[in-house]
Amino acid sequence: MLALFVWIIVSILSIMLFKRVSGSLALTKPNLVSLVFYYSLFVSSYIGSLLIVLDIDHYYMINKLDHESSRYIGFAAVSFVMVFLPLTMLGVSKLANFNAKREFADYLKKPVANTFDQKNEFYLLFLGISIISMLAVAYTLLKTYQVPLFELLKGNFAELGKLRIDAARNFNGNVLIRNIFAIALTPLLSLIAYVYTVKTKQLKWFFLFLALFGSAILINIYDLAKSPIFFYIIMFIFVRIYIGKTVLTRGKIFALSAIGAVAIVFMYVFIQGVNDIEAFLSYSSGPIGRIILAQIAPTFLHFDIFGDSIPFLHGSSLPSIITGWFDVEQVRSARLVMANAFPNRIEDGTGGVLNTLFIAEAYANFGYLGVIIGTIYVGIFIQLLYIIFIRLPKNPIFLCLFIYFSINIPRTLVGGFADFLFNPIWLFITCLFVGMLLFIRFRLDLFAYFSKRKAAGNER
Template sequence: MLYIIIWALVLAISIYFFQKASGSLSPLKPNLNSIIFYYSLFISSYIGSLIIALGIDDYYMINRLTHEEYRWIGFYTICSVMVFFPMIMYGVSRLIGFDSSKELNDYMKKDIVLPFKERNEFFLIFLGLSMLSLLAIAYTMLKTPKIPILEIVIGNGELSPGELRNLAQRNFGGNVLVRNIFAIALTPLLSLIAYVYAVKTDQVKWKLLFLSLFAGAVLINTYDLAKSPIFFYLIMFLLLQLYVGKLRFTAKKLAVWGVLGATVLIGMYVVIQGVTDLGSYLSYNSGPVGRLILAQIAPTFLHLNLFGESLPFLMGRGLPSTLIDLFDVEQVRSARLVMTTVFPEKVEAGTAGVLNTLFIAEAYANFGYVGIAGATIYVAILIQVVYITFLKLPKNPIFLSFFIYFTINIPRTLVGGFTDFIFNPIWTLLIGLFVGILIFIRVRIDLTAHWLRLKSRSGL
């Protein structure tokens, strides 16, 4: 009973501060911080933490705990994150005098401006990037030993869907950077930008480009049988329509989309994983429900249980390889180490890879409870600064699409690890690429205007 009272009290405090930090927690007005609250923390982490603390989970991961006290230690640790994370975010807003509610409302009402819409060189550069991303998708398909979705379609039963997916991810024969950056990351982002231009210009060239990129994004998000990427991409597309003004969210629409999404998800479980037992869909500790409320947070408890007990703290060896390579230190990702330690049989069979979980777990694996405190402060400040920055930037297709991209991918990264918030090469390259394009075109316009002025004066 005590756990339930504490859980409810902490939830109330968390809702209050998230409301203040985000400007709105209404599902009809989704934003970066509200999605973090609902998806990353409440659904993926907080519900499961109570079930685990009460000892009623009967979950296969938690059954591997060797120290039962980490049930309540993990629960209180996650409770502290639920309180302090939004409190720090709200503190950042108060410190700089940022009214999240007003700024969010103003941003959603802003008209979209189209920079360089009369400049053909922007379209040509964008077209070149689009061709590059589509070629990268084709390259990914060619360098994948067996394309999982194709194997399922043609009925090849030599390998299970899980083995096919793991084979596609681990035995990829091409350049990983080309696949991850230009195919997986760039294509969805380009499709969002192209959509805004297609809507606002009503030009055939932008419409055709969008349709090509949309098809490519759907393919690259489904080819390896991963269930979540396609859902997140479609959610990005819905959010973009909302922020562009082409779609209005209502309770009825959300209910219909929820039912439709659940139906598709169940269908994917049946086809991909061969699950047909109806009880597994209705149970809180298996199937899609268990995947949502327990699978994402259970590894956090395993991290707490292992590091400092059975395994030594990594002491920075889990930090981004770009940083630790300078000190000739080999990177060790805690999510992989925990999987290898807890489920060696699955790793050996080739059906398991990593146990990604809430970001504090990776911080703990490296630096203990000091790491959890430091990571909570750092990530909360970083996310709020990102949120404020995007609400202050001009609402054009590029900045808006990046805003939507991060609105979905930051919450996903929160339940994937901590080190990506220190240095994320994909995010860095994408931002650098588009900032570089904007600067190049702006400089070219200014130089052209300057040359015309000089020419005009010389003619006089």
């Protein structure tokens, strides 16, 4: 009962802190920080942590624990994050004089600036990048030996699980082209094109949006992964909310949730061949178990394995650009945990990585000190990003970048710690679009300067 009492107190305290640093935890006004709380921490991590510490989870991964004490250590670590992550974010807000409630409300009301409406330079530049991204989608499909989506359409249901792993781990092409230009860039470009379509009402933007939208849908479902398409739809909902085209209500949230639930059932039944209804509806298996236990269970395995069965990595799972400085081979802790807990799945090719809450990878590298420093670092990172985007001009590019990070930061929180230290995809996308804005602005300023010089010369 002590664990339940701690869970309730920590949950209440966490809600109060996250409400202060986000400006709103209302489901009708979603934002980056509220998604971190609801998706990454409370639903995906803390509910399951309570079940695990009470030993009522009945989850297959937790059965792999060698030490029962890991249940309590993992629960304490997640409880620490629930409080000290938003506490760090609150400190950042105080230093930046950021009033989350007022500034987020003002941001929602602010109209979208119609950047470069009358100029073709930006459209042509955007069109060129869009063509590259769509070609990257085609390249990804061509370099995937067997595309799971196509095999599903052919009626080949037997090997779908293995094909999904093969599509991710045994890709025959350039991984950077796939990950950056196809998977990351195409959906973001479609969002920007959509905002320009709504804002300018020009056919050239509309047709470009349709092409990008189709490509984005394809790249999000080609490997039959369930989450990417849902997150892409959520990004679209965010866009419509932030440009004033959609106002969420409880009824709309309920309807969207019902549609999502039906889609999940369809995917489990027809893609994964689920036929055990009782197991499907159980809180420890099926989609419910996938949501509340699958993301957090590997965190407990990390605390159970590293420092005992596997030595601490001392930075070996950090980004390759960092490990390369010290001539250390990179290895992700999530892969080592999979190999340790489920070696048979590694051997038969159906096992990938056991991604989980970011503190797990921080612990695997640096022990409990990694948990403390990692939590503080991530809290600073998230809140600074939130404040910067809230205060940037609300033009289509900055708006869609804000939404992109609002979806991908919460996903990365339950994916690992290393990506917060150096993420080439985030860096490339940010530099690309900021560079485009600066280039076009420089062109416009240069044109205005010479126009004034010419006008002054004519007057003389």
